[in-house]
Amino acid sequence: MRRNDLNPTCAELYTMGLPELRFTKVLSLSTHHASKHVPAAFIEKDIFKILREFSEEYAADTLQHGSLILNSPGVEARHVSFGGEGDIQVLVQHVLNDVIRLSGLKNIVRVGTEWAYTTEDGSKHSAHKPDHWIVYYNGKPVAVVEVKSPEPDGKRPLVQPANILDHPNVVGQLFDYIVGQQSFHGQHHVFAILTTLKYFRIAWLPHSDSYAASDIDAPPADAVVAPTDPTMRILHCTPLIPHTDTRLARILVSAIKKSAGSTFGTVHAFSNQRMYLRLVADGWHWHRLPPARAERLQSDATLNLTATANRSSHFTVIKSLHRTSNCKVWVVLAGDTERVCVAKQLLDAAKLEQEEQVWAEANQHTGVFCSTGGGQPLVVMPFVVLAREVDGIVAFNTDFYAWSAEDNTTAGPVPVKILRELSRTAALITAQGWNPQTAAVAAATRIAQRGILHQDLEWRHVGMLPIFDGQGNVVDVRPVFVDFDQCQTGVEPGLALRTMQERLAVLVEGVGFQ
Structure with missing residues (x-):
C-alpha cells in the first residue's frame, strides 16, 4: 500500500507514519487564551529511544487492523480543515487513541482531559491544565500532551514550527505541567508530547535523560531523581518529528509507556524537596x-x-x-x-x-x-x-x-x-x-x-x-x-x-x- 492511500492499516501507520495531510484554516468563533506561564527553554537532545518491544518487525507482524485518524470527522482525502486549536486537539486525541490501541495498552492507559489545578476565566488567566493529561495509568495521570494550532495567528505560513513548538511560553507550559506531576503525584519521570499534528516533540526534565535514552520501560538503576529548581526552567526534548516520520507511532507509544513505567516517590504535606x-x-x-x-x-x-x-x-x-x-x-x-x-x-x-x-x-x-x-x-x-x-x-x-x-x-x-x-x-x-x-x-x-x-x-x-x-x-x-x-x-x-x-x-x- 502506498503512503498516501486514504485508509492505511494500523500496522502501516506503525511503520509509515501518518499520510500526507493538507491543512486549511476555516472561519471559526473559537478563541485562544494567552498563556500566563513563565517562559522556559528547550535544549534539543537526539537521545530518545524507541522501546525495543515496539520494533518495526514487531509492529508489522502482530498489529491488528482498526479505525484510524483518517476515518475521523474533519479529515477527508488527506485534507484537514480546522477552525481553531480545539479542532486540532480532537484530531490529536484520535491519533493517541489509535496508538494506544495499536500497542496493546488499551486496558492500561487512556486519553483524559479532566485534570486541572487552577481555573481559567476566559480572558486573562489560563488554567494550569494541558490539552490532554495524555493518559491515566491505574487511575493516575502519567503524561501530558499540549496541542498548538499549525497556524497560530493566521498571518504566517502554515508550517513554521520554530515559532510554535519552540516558543518560550509553550515550553513554560510543559515545564509547569511536568513539575505538577512531580509535586502532586510524586512521579519521578514524566514525558510530555507537544504537537501541531504536523510536527511532534517529546520533552522531559534533564534528570530523565538516561530513561529517555533507554529502550526498556523502566527507569535505569542509575537514574538520579533530582529536586527541580524553580529558577532553572529547562526541558530536554527530541528534534522536531514530522507527522510523516515512519517512527512516529512507535515514538509516541514509547513516550507514553515510559511515563507509565516511571517510579513514584512519597508526597509529603510539607517538604523542602517538593x-x-x-x-x-x-x-x-x-x-x-x-x-x-x-x-x-x-x-x-x-x-x-x-x-x-x-x-x-x-x-x-x-x-x-x-x-x-x-x-x-x-x-x-x-x-x-x-x-x-x-x-x-x-x-x-x-x-x-x-x-x-x-x-x-x-x-x-x-x-x-x-x-x-x-x-x-x-x-x-x-x-x-x-x-x-x-x-x-x-x-x-x-x-x-x-x-x-x-x-x-x-x-x-x-x-x-x-x-x-x-x-x-x-x-x-x-x-x-x-x-x-x-x-x-x-x-x-x-x-x-x-x-x-x-x-x-x-x-x-x-x-x-x-x-x-x-x-x-x-x-x-x-x-x-x-x-x-x-x-x-x-x-x-x-x-x-x-x-x-x-x-x-x-x-x-x-x-x-x-
Whole structure:
C-alpha cells in the first residue's frame, strides 16, 4: 500500500507514519487564551529511544487492523480543515487513541482531559491544565500532551514550527505541567508530547535523560531523581518529528509507556524537596519551602483557622480536592502562618461572596473570609472532616491524607499537631454518637432556622467541624454542611427544613452508617 492511500492499516501507520495531510484554516468563533506561564527553554537532545518491544518487525507482524485518524470527522482525502486549536486537539486525541490501541495498552492507559489545578476565566488567566493529561495509568495521570494550532495567528505560513513548538511560553507550559506531576503525584519521570499534528516533540526534565535514552520501560538503576529548581526552567526534548516520520507511532507509544513505567516517590504535606503552587493575588508560581519552615510545619501546622489568617496575601496549595471547568477547591496553607484550611475558587465572584456570608452564618464560624489567589477571587474556609460513601457505607473520614494527598499517591507522615487534632475530632464524633445521617439532620435543622436552604445535598457535603478553644485545642465538634454556592436564603424555615428532609430521605436509601 502506498503512503498516501486514504485508509492505511494500523500496522502501516506503525511503520509509515501518518499520510500526507493538507491543512486549511476555516472561519471559526473559537478563541485562544494567552498563556500566563513563565517562559522556559528547550535544549534539543537526539537521545530518545524507541522501546525495543515496539520494533518495526514487531509492529508489522502482530498489529491488528482498526479505525484510524483518517476515518475521523474533519479529515477527508488527506485534507484537514480546522477552525481553531480545539479542532486540532480532537484530531490529536484520535491519533493517541489509535496508538494506544495499536500497542496493546488499551486496558492500561487512556486519553483524559479532566485534570486541572487552577481555573481559567476566559480572558486573562489560563488554567494550569494541558490539552490532554495524555493518559491515566491505574487511575493516575502519567503524561501530558499540549496541542498548538499549525497556524497560530493566521498571518504566517502554515508550517513554521520554530515559532510554535519552540516558543518560550509553550515550553513554560510543559515545564509547569511536568513539575505538577512531580509535586502532586510524586512521579519521578514524566514525558510530555507537544504537537501541531504536523510536527511532534517529546520533552522531559534533564534528570530523565538516561530513561529517555533507554529502550526498556523502566527507569535505569542509575537514574538520579533530582529536586527541580524553580529558577532553572529547562526541558530536554527530541528534534522536531514530522507527522510523516515512519517512527512516529512507535515514538509516541514509547513516550507514553515510559511515563507509565516511571517510579513514584512519597508526597509529603510539607517538604523542602517538593514544589508547591503558590497562589498570589495576580497569578501563581512554583515555590519551594525553606528547610526550616518545612520542618516547623511538620510539627506545628494546625487546622485551627482564625480570623487573623484573613490577612494572608498568598496561599500554598497542598492538594486539589475538587476540580471542574469553573470551580476549584484546594487544601492550602494560609500565607506565612501554620494554618491549613480550604480555599475555593469560582468564576462567579458574586457566588463566592454569598458563600462566605452563608458559610459563616450557617456553620457559626468567624474565620471564613474572601481573598484573591491565582488572579481570581477565593473564599477561604476551615478544614472540615467530611463524610464519604464506600461500598454502601457512609462514614466520616478523619484520615488527613484522604484530603491532602492525591488518589493513589504514597503519602508521608501526617503533621504532628494535625494528627493530634484529627484524633481528638474522631474521638469526639464517637463519644457524642454522631454519624453522617444524624449530623445531616442536625445541620439541616440549624440552617433552616436561619432561613437557609441547601439545594445540593450529597453525603460529600456533610461534615464535622472541629471547634477549638483559645489555646488551640479541639474541644467540640459541630455538624455542618459545605458547598453553599447552590443555596437559597430568606426561605421560610419550615419550608427549608421540609425540602432538605425530603432530600435526606432519598440519600439514606440503600446505605448504612458508621
